[in-house]
Amino acid sequence: MSCEAVYNANDYKSDLKPVWCPGCGDFGVLTSVYRALAESRREPHETVIVSGIGCSSRLPGYVETYGFNSLHGRALPIATGVKLAAPALTVVAVGGDGDGIAIGGNHFLHAARRNVDITYLMMDNEIYGLTKGQAGPTTPAGDKTKSTTYGNPDASVDPCRLAISLGASWVARGFSGDVKGTTALIARAIAHRGFAFLNVVSPCVTWRGDDQHKELRAKVRSVPADHDTASAEAAQRLCGESEHLTVGVLYDVERPTLLGEMMSIRWRAQGDAAPPTRTEMLRTFGAGFPRTSP
Amino acid sequence: MSQQVALAVVGSGGDGAVAAGDIIAIACGGVGLHVMKTEAYGPQIRGGESSCTVRVSTTPVRAQAGAVDALVVFSWDDFARFRDEISVAGSGIVLHEEGHAAPEGLGRTAIAVPFARLAKESGAPQSKNIAALGVLAALLGLPADAIRAAVKQRFAKKKAGVVETNLRAFDAGQAFAAGLTVDVEPLMYMRGAPHLLMSGNEACAVAAIDAGCRFFAGYPITPSSEILHFLAEWLPRIGGSSLQTEDELAAIGAVIGGSFAGVKSMTATSGPGLSLMAEMLGLASIAEIPAVIVNVQRGGPSTGIPTKSEQSDLLHAVHASHGDTPRAVIACSDVADAYHATVEAFNIAEEFQIPVIVLSDQLVAQRKETIDADALVHDVRERRVPPPHELEGYRRYAAGDDGVSPMTIPGMPGGMYQTNGLEHDERGRPSAMYGVHERMNAKRYRKMEAIAREYPLYRCYGPSRARLGILCWGSAEGVVREALDRIGGVSVAAFVPRMLAPLPARELQSFVDACDEILIVELSFSAQFHRYLRTEIDLPRGRTHVHARSGGKPLTVEEVAGAATRVLAAEEVLV
Numbered sequence: 001m002s003c004e005a006v007y008n009a010n011d012y013k014s015d016l017k018p019v020w021c022p023g024c025g026d027f028g029v030l031t032s033v034y035r036a037l038a039e040s041r042r043e044p045h046e047t048v049i050v051s052g053i054g055c056s057s058r059l060p061g062y063v064e065t066y067g068f069n070s071l072h073g074r075a076l077p078i079a080t081g082v083k084l085a086a087p088a089l090t091v092v093a094v095g096g097d098g099d100g101i102a103i104g105g106n107h108f109l110h111a112a113r114r115n116v117d118i119t120y121l122m123m124d125n126e127i128y129g130l131t132k133g134q135a136g137p138t139t140p141a142g143d144k145t146k147s148t149t150y151g152n153p154d155a156s157v158d159p160c161r162l163a164i165s166l167g168a169s170w171v172a173r174g175f176s177g178d179v180k181g182t183t184a185l186i187a188r189a190i191a192h193r194g195f196a197f198l199n200v201v202s203p204c205v206t207w208r209g210d211d212q213h214k215e216l217r218a219k220v221r222s223v224p225a226d227h228d229t230a231s232a233e234a235a236q237r238l239c240g241e242s243e244h245l246t247v248g249v250l251y252d253v254e255r256p257t258l259l260g261e262m263m264s265i266r267w268r269a270q271g272d273a274a275p276p277t278r279t280e281m282l283r284t285f286g287a288g289f290p291r292t293s294p
Numbered sequence: 295m296s297q298q299v300a301l302a303v304v305g306s307g308g309d310g311a312v313a314a315g316d317i318i319a320i321a322c323g324g325v326g327l328h329v330m331k332t333e334a335y336g337p338q339i340r341g342g343e344s345s346c347t348v349r350v351s352t353t354p355v356r357a358q359a360g361a362v363d364a365l366v367v368f369s370w371d372d373f374a375r376f377r378d379e380i381s382v383a384g385s386g387i388v389l390h391e392e393g394h395a396a397p398e399g400l401g402r403t404a405i406a407v408p409f410a411r412l413a414k415e416s417g418a419p420q421s422k423n424i425a426a427l428g429v430l431a432a433l434l435g436l437p438a439d440a441i442r443a444a445v446k447q448r449f450a451k452k453k454a455g456v457v458e459t460n461l462r463a464f465d466a467g468q469a470f471a472a473g474l475t476v477d478v479e480p481l482m483y484m485r486g487a488p489h490l491l492m493s494g495n496e497a498c499a500v501a502a503i504d505a506g507c508r509f510f511a512g513y514p515i516t517p518s519s520e521i522l523h524f525l526a527e528w529l530p531r532i533g534g535s536s537l538q539t540e541d542e543l544a545a546i547g548a549v550i551g552g553s554f555a556g557v558k559s560m561t562a563t564s565g566p567g568l569s570l571m572a573e574m575l576g577l578a579s580i581a582e583i584p585a586v587i588v589n590v591q592r593g594g595p596s597t598g599i600p601t602k603s604e605q606s607d608l609l610h611a612v613h614a615s616h617g618d619t620p621r622a623v624i625a626c627s628d629v630a631d632a633y634h635a636t637v638e639a640f641n642i643a644e645e646f647q648i649p650v651i652v653l654s655d656q657l658v659a660q661r662k663e664t665i666d667a668d669a670l671v672h673d674v675r676e677r678r679v680p681p682p683h684e685l686e687g688y689r690r691y692a693a694g695d696d697g698v699s700p701m702t703i704p705g706m707p708g709g710m711y712q713t714n715g716l717e718h719d720e721r722g723r724p725s726a727m728y729g730v731h732e733r734m735n736a737k738r739y740r741k742m743e744a745i746a747r748e749y750p751l752y753r754c755y756g757p758s759r760a761r762l763g764i765l766c767w768g769s770a771e772g773v774v775r776e777a778l779d780r781i782g783g784v785s786v787a788a789f790v791p792r793m794l795a796p797l798p799a800r801e802l803q804s805f806v807d808a809c810d811e812i813l814i815v816e817l818s819f820s821a822q823f824h825r826y827l828r829t830e831i832d833l834p835r836g837r838t839h840v841h842a843r844s845g846g847k848p849l850t851v852e853e854v855a856g857a858a859t860r861v862l863a864a865e866e867v868l869v
Contacts, residue, residue, distance in 0.1 A: 014712075016723055048704045050551070053715070060712050061723060066704040067712030068554060069724070070547075071577050077511075077544035081551025081559065082704070084535050085509050089555065089704055107547075110540040262535050269530035276531055281500065282667055285490040286323055 009034035012044060014064045019055075023210070025176035025202030026056050029123050032179050032200075033063060033092075036186035040090065047090040050079040052099035055130045056123035056202065059094050073104030076111040079118050080258070087259050090190055091118040098128050098136040101157055105137075112166035115194040116258040121186065122159055122197070123176070125204035133207035145207070159199040161239040164232050164251050169194040171235065171251040175220050176202035177213055181247055188249065194257040201245060216245055223248030296479040298351035299434045300359035302380045303426065305368035307341030310423030314366070315346030316662075317427060317448060319491055321440035322350045323664040326486025330355040331662040335601060336375055343372035345380060350436065352483045356628070356772035358661060360850050362386055363478070364434060365401065366426045368409060370394055378847060387476060389429060391422075403476060412466040418459035428467020435480025438468065489664035494632040494654055495520035495562075497665070498588050499528070501636035502560050505674050507586070508534035509559040511548035513541055513567060516600040517656040518590035521562035542567035546574040546587065553584050554713065556703035558640060562588035565607050566597065568614065568651075575649050576615035579738065581713045582691070582701070584643035584650075584677060588636065591655040593845050603656035604845025605768055605817040608826060611651045612795045618735055620742045622650040623795040624751070627771035629663040630670070635792065637672040642749060644677040646698055646741045653794060657769045657848055677701055685709050689720040693733065697740030742796050750798035754805065756787030762861055763809030764788040765802075767823060770815050770849055777854035786858055794826075803831045812838045813861050815854055817845040 012034040020026050037047060047065040051057035053072035060067030066089075070078050079093040093111075100108055100122050111120065127145065128134040134147035138159065142151045163171045170192040174182040182200055189196035203212035221244050228234045235251040256264075270276075301318070305311035312333050319331040330349045336342035347359040361383035367373045367390045373380075382388060382401035389407050390396050396404035407429055409422035418424065424445060431438045445464055449456045492500070499521045502510070510525040512518075526536040539545040545561045552559035563571065568589045578585040591607045593599025611623045622642050626635040632654055639650040680688065680700035690711040692699045699720075702709025716724040717731050725731070753771070755778055762785060766774045771790045778786055789805040791797055806812055812833060816823040821842035827833055841857040 045707045045710050046705060064710060066710050069712060069714045069716060071573055071715050074543060074547045077539065077547030078551035081511065081548030082555040084537060085552035085555035085557035086705060106540055107544055110544065266530045275533065281528060282490060285492045286320065286488060
């Protein structure tokens with residue numbers, strides 16, 4: 001039930017104060033979430049935000065909607081269950097890069113493949129912040145962190161390239177320093193039918209250094225106006241340009257969603273016939289039912 | 295004349311051994327007889343050897359067939375695989391394919407039957423199993439008309455002529471048997487109202503639907519997959535959904551999500567899956583979200599023996615997950631019990647906002663039993679949802695007397711909260727304070743006390759003061775009951791807790807205190823039930839005996855009666 005009552009960003013602020021470090025990129029993302037929810041014109045109680053574990057996964061507590069701060073890596077299956085059980089709700093899963101690509105990577109694959117009708121907002125800081133500075137799946141190869149004393153031996157993953165290859169139907173990148181742009185992307189993600197993946201690069205000043213914001217800002221550029229968002233190849237190419245941080249909608253296609261499929265399955269199962277009675281269900285266990293009266 | 299018969303059919307894939315058992319079970323159940331049917335397979339996915347045992351009786355059947363009265367063997371090579379599992383009664387007959395001589399010492403009479411020739415001459419060369427049904431029906435006094443009807447029904451959708459040739463094969467089998475002079479006691483029975491024929495897994499699935507479950511998420515795993523299959527077929531027909539997930543972590547995750555969103559939700563798995571679900575079990579417990587998990591036990595640890603039963607997930611079910619994690623665990627002893635345990639699991643989960651594990655096992659889950667439809671009725675309870683006028687200053691985790699605090703459903707105006715796997719205060723806000731943690735642990739454990747008060751589920755058999763008291767749980771119950779009948783007299787009693795967590799400890803202790811000797815019976819090599827009872831109640835030192843062994847082979851009535859008799863004769867080594 002969408003409403004005519006107008007909410008502003010402040011209506012979505014909870015009375016809990018973020019635990020994040022001063023200067024954390026996640027503050028910018030949080031502001032964008034408030035604004036995007038207000039823009040979406042949904043009542044706060046019609047939204048559920050589900051998170052995993054990590055710095056960014058604290059976000060649901062700071063937003064005045066229904067929230068679920070769950071387990072490390074498990075936001076997506078929980079969000080999938082919420083959406084299937086209550087299709088009318090707006091469901092947003094949030095978390096970090098380690099949460100979503102390392103421990104929860106398998107769920108990322110399957111949520112994208114199913115095209116489940118939720119938004120997945122990944123706050124990508126290239127590090128494990130909450131556990132105090134270990135390399136994560138998006139940490140560049142060679143980087144020295146607390147767990148990679150002599151340099152990170154692993155190649156890093158680009159979450160957007162990954163999402164496109166997994167079959168996500170909507171993929172975008174944002175930058176936490178660009179609140180306006182990120183707000184617009186979150187709003188578009190929520191409006192998308194199907195699995196919308198938004199990777200917001202959100203610098204960790206504590207473990208990645210104070211210069212991150214400045215360096216990233218210098219690399220940011222918008223998706224070129226002539227980019228074909230229906231082309232996975234073109235989107236992958238944009239992601240691959242390491243000299244830029246290309247923000248905006250990279251990929252946007254329409255394909256059957258999980259909810260749509262579930263409705264179609266119900267139709268295939270029953271058509272417009274009346275639902276079977278319990279007696280009909282029990283009859284599958286023997287011609288002898290219902291009992292013939294003596 | 296006999297009041298019951300037991301038979302077994304063994305063959306290769308394509309011989310239709312299991313199909314023959316199905317047809318007998320359906321036919322006998324249809325005329326009001328009681329039936330229990332089990333199947334066993336070799337490791338092959340398709341083909342390979344298969345067997346089934348069917349016990350037919352005029353009175354309720356509580357344990358699967360022990361030694362059979364009649365054994366049909368199409369090939370002795372196939373039989374070798376089941377040598378450990380199928381035995382023939384001393385008075386039993388063996389019917390084997392012509393030209394394949396029976397091994398020595400098996401049963402009393404071996405009869406060569408030209409199954410293949412009878413089938414071929416009837417125009418249905420594939421149907422030697424149907425010819426065997428004719429022989430069995432004639433020799434054992436099974437209801438031939440009902441079997442013919444079941445054959446017709448089974449082949450009704452096949453192309454024209456298939457029903458006729460199969461019926462001819464059945465008649466040929468009967469005619470062949472008429473020419474035999476075999477001294478077998480045929481079944482003597484009165485026809486009665488028909489029964490349903492259902493497996494434990496199917497009973498769990500039907501119970502879930504009856505309890506109001508409209509969302510199921512699961513990952514295929516033997517021996518629980520029939521629950522997924524049934525609900526995948528039926529939930530969409532009644533407005534529900536079934537989701538096959540990428541793994542068990544996602545299955546329980548989706549269930550927790552669905553339940554948080556207000557829909558009764560369930561998953562089903564077996565040991566390896568329950569291991570993966572352990573962390574989520576803790577989440578459902580601390581976030582106080584109703585969730586029902588059916589765990590169908592199989593041989594463990596690790597991949598273990600996927601197709602055979604064991605009772606070795608008990609301690610895992612009761613203790614799995616780190617931290618202090620209240621959850622309820624309900625056992626099921628037979629097919630009807632699987633139904634009631636599952637509805638009860640939903641009732642407890644919803645009423646107390648807690649994860650509940652239904653602890654089934656392969657024996658109960660995959661055997662088929664006749665069951666009276668009237669027995670499949672159970673009260674259904676609902677979760678406490680606050681009415682709108684109680685939402686002023688709503689605190690999701692406010693402490694109630696029984697630990698239960700009303701739970702809003704996302705979408706309800708004014709009921710917003712954040713639920714949390716982090717320790718949290720009454721409003722669901724994360725907290726690392728000792729005082730909050732202590733208070734919230736106490737709140738969550740008060741629910742266990744309330745469940746123990748409201749659901750002291752157990753069954754007791756025999757005298758209230760006995761020389762020997764047997765303690766068992768789950769699928770051992772039927773075997774123990776028949777063992778009690780066999781021992782007879784007034785010296786032996788049995789106590790079977792249905793609630794494993796929280797245990798009906800007071801009632802159990804009174805029972806134990808009233809017995810001179812205690813015998814614990816279970817299918818767990820490390821005697822998990824015994825060790826669990828030691829932590830929950832006082833078992834008398836020097837007077838407690840344990841009969842515990844690995845699964846992979848069902849407990850038998852002879853085995854339990856023997857163990858009990860030895861204790862009564864004071865021969866058993868004490869624990």
